Amino acid sequence: MAGVLVLALVPFGAVADAWQERADWSEIFRANEASGTLLVVDKRDGTTTTLVHDGERARQRFVPASTFKIPHTLFVLDADVVEDEFQVFPWDGVERDFPQWNADHDLRSGMRLSVVWLYQLFARELGEEREKSYLEAIDYGNADIGDDVENFWLEEDMLEITAEEQIEFLERLYRNELPFDEADQRLVKDLMITAAGSDWILRGKTGWSGKLGWWVGWVERPSGPVFFALNMETPNRMADLPKRQGIVNEALRTIEALPPEA
Template sequence: MKQLKNLAVLLVLLGAVVLFISVDPPKESYAANNNLNMKKIKVDEFFTEYDGTFILRNIKNGRSFIFNIDRANQRFAPQSTFKIPNALIGLQVGAVEDEYDIKYWDGVVREIEVWNQDHTLGSGLRHSVVWYYQAMACDIGEERMEEWIHRISYGNRDISGGIDQFWLSSSLKISPIEQAKFMEALYKEKLPFDKSVMKTVKRIMIQKEGDNYTLYGKTGQGSDLGWYVGFIEAGNQAYSFVTNIVGTSADAKHITMDILKKYHLMTE
């Protein structure tokens, strides 16, 4: 009887070891099965010329794929991806009334031609108009901005770099994994903002629509840093995504769209 008990204990221990080994993910990339068969997702081919990371997360079941998990956990300046929380905060505190709220061009000629005109909250996000969102950040003010950055637990929450500069290669930093979680919370409308505020910002994030998908996104550009973050509705599924590379935001967006097309999340 004692030998049988010992054998039973040994089998339980062996089973636990096998289970532990079976769920331990590789270091560089890992995936979980979903309707896209995410175990078979392969994105190495899109990063042959770039040091970067890519995250794709099924919002409905929480299963994720991460390429280059080391970089995915590093924090970087959000650059113009911060226009998303900036817009949310601005609307919530009344610094702007709605997506059509106009700020008038100050006459200073800037390097991007489309910036040299009046803009609204919506057009400012779509064209990544830095001066508009800097002006709105000043209207929000340091005290309210800091309060809301802490309420949404945005990255390292450090706005010490100046009210109109802290997200631009300055004090505020956020990791790609934190970006992905923020995008998912926005999609689900689980952030501590009014529902109408979140719906407005989601609407102005729309970049492309097809018969079977809607793509929401925002680029961010720094020195040797490119972001593209957002989410996509495809059929009855929704996925958040983040691409972060040593390169340009245009390259990050191009990589993202190529991956989404390869796996038929974007179809014409």
């Protein structure tokens, strides 16, 4: 029993030696001409298996970009900056490079289309003090917002997080263990749904800083969840963005976390 208790207290990162490097995932990255990391924590059937491509990079912090919309949505719901998923925020009339952003939005469309101006509005409403307090409360990355409340999750040298820390955060959200109302956590998880089948649900969020791309989330199966966090360089900018989901999907199929047709 004592041995079990000691193991339970060991932090996630301390058991990194048990991570399994996947040579076949290296081939997936190579075939996509991509440089990055993919960390997968498979919790099906009551066990935990941690698989990785480039474990060293999985412990390196990077700007979260729009993956930060996951916790950011929890912040604004908790602070009553947003009433619910139906509240509509009018477009400010500023034409932006992504045409789908040039419209009114609510939480659901803001998450699905990754509308930056909407979350910059939320950041101004929250303010530096509350942003910092929430980040520290959930132990998110380095919890550093710098001196730019509208861009701290988008620019380098401010907020940063590792792939490993992304999964630690997502696991807590999956279990409704973050310091927010359970209803708000369930809503955010609903907003994260990107695909589903008869016996699986894929929840995730992309991110892109202009240089770095993210795809984080999990697949829910009757036997348990499979968490994933990918980050990769995007030297070809938008041309590289489809590789994020493509690489993860291919890797998840190798462990039958996603069906072949997903």
